[in-house]
Amino acid sequence: MKKKLVKEHVVSVLLLRLPATPNIYDVVWDYEKSMISFFSNNKSVSEDFETLFQRSFNKHLIRIFPYSAADLLSNLSDQERDTLSHLSLTKFME
């Protein structure tokens, strides 16, 4: 048990001494169109960016994926949006 605690302590001390590895990701903010392009598809990196953006600018980002693109960017009428919310998977095989 004592050996395990010593090992954990040594690992945590050594980890603190390790220099952080920087990763750089490009971001483009089209202020007029209220659009941000974030150049990474990594899920955790995207989430970190969303959090950082929220903290920095006090603005909430909306991620664009099929439903949000359809609902927010496709100029659908109320009736079309209602149809959208009831859609289900199409089977192309017969």
Place this chain on the structure above:
Amino acid sequence: MLDASISYYRYAFLGCEFLTWVWYSVSSSDINKLLKKGDSLEIGNKIVLERTLHDSFEKITIKGKDADLEEGIISLKKGAVVKEINLLYKSGEKEWFFTVTGETLSLSNIKTPDIGFIETKNAVDGFAIEKIFLYNVVCYLISDLFKIFIKIRVSDKWLSVVSDIRKWINT
């Protein structure tokens, strides 16, 4: 709007249906009616399909320049959906290669037309702006095609499109 974490998974199929529609539209040349005159869209060098049936899961990846996509069609016949597709967009003499993922509608592996080298320090801004402009070309292309798709998807026209896609799969 629905909560993002729910709608992301609940409607992820829309992205896969969109990619199937793009593939069909490219194959039937219908896509050319939706692009600017003289522009073209072709299937690039990769398609990824997935099929889930009961407890089994199948992933089919077709890679290679001018690859025969027959296995992909067979997978569609068996009920697979397109998860990822690589496309080639041509506008004038310029060419863009890029991959679209259905579930997220995200773009990756974007290869834009060449824009030369940065020769002076002052040219960095111009280079960056031109590169962003070239990235935006494919972003807006996919965004515009998705808007057209979703308008069809929520209309009665979708039934005839599905019928056409079934005919295409079975010929």
